[in-house]
Amino acid sequence: xxxxxxxxxxxxxxxxxxxxxxxxxxxxxxxxxxxxxxxxxxxxxxxxxxxxxxxxxxxxxxxxxxxxxxxxxxxxxxxxxxxxxxxxxxxxxxxxxxxxxxxxxxxxxxxxxxxxxxxxxxxxxxxxxxxxxxxxxxxxxxxxxxxxxxxxxxxxxxxxxxxx
Numbered sequence: 001x002x003x004x005x006x007x008x009x010x011x012x013x014x015x016x017x018x019x020x021x022x023x024x025x026x027x028x029x030x031x032x033x034x035x036x037x038x039x040x041x042x043x044x045x046x047x048x049x050x051x052x053x054x055x056x057x058x059x060x061x062x063x064x065x066x067x068x069x070x071x072x073x074x075x076x077x078x079x080x081x082x083x084x085x086x087x088x089x090x091x092x093x094x095x096x097x098x099x100x101x102x103x104x105x106x107x108x109x110x111x112x113x114x115x116x117x118x119x120x121x122x123x124x125x126x127x128x129x130x131x132x133x134x135x136x137x138x139x140x141x142x143x144x145x146x147x148x149x150x151x152x153x154x155x156x157x158x159x160x161x162x163x164x
Contacts, residue, residue: 002103006096007083016102016157017148022110022140030118031136041118098160102153109152110143 005019030041049057056062063070084092115131116139118124132139147153 006099010087016153020106020144022114030122032117041122041124101156105152106147109147113143114139
C-alpha cells in the first residue's frame with residue numbers, strides 16, 4: 001500500500017502530508033465491527049500461518065480456486081512496477097524512504113491522540129471522546145491536520161532539500 005501511495009504522490013504532485021495515515025484497527029487490537037448500539041469490543045487475533053495452512057496456500061487446489069484473484073494481483077503489481085520504472089527507480093526509492101520517515105513521525109505525534117470505538121483494553125469509547133469521522137474510519141483526521149499545522153515534517157523536508 002505504501003508504495004502505491006508514494007507513486008500516487010509523485011504522479012499527482014501531492015505532498016507527503018496528503019499520504020499520511022494512522023492505523024486505527026489492526027490485528028492485536030480491539031474493534032466492535034459496524035456501528036451498532038451495545039455491541040461489545042472484540043479482540044482481533046493477530047494473523048498467523050500454521051504449517052498446514054501454508055501447505056494449503058501453496059496447493060494446486062487453492063491456486064486453481066483463486067486463479068482470477070492471483071492474476072489480478074499480479075497485473076496490479078506489474079502495473080505498479082511499470083509506473084515506478086517510469087517515475088525513475090532511484091527517485092522513487094528516495095521518495096519512499098522519506099515517506100517512511102514521515103509516516104514514523106506522524107505515528108509518534110499521534111500516539112495517544114487517536115480514539116476509535118474501542119480502547120486498547122477492549123472497552124467501548126464514549127462517542128464524544130472518539131476522533132473518528134465515520135464508524136472507525138478517519139480517526140486520525142484531527143491529529144494529522146494538527147500535525148500539518150504544527151509543521152511536523154518541517155525538519156525532515158528541510159534536510160531533504162539540503163541533500164538535493
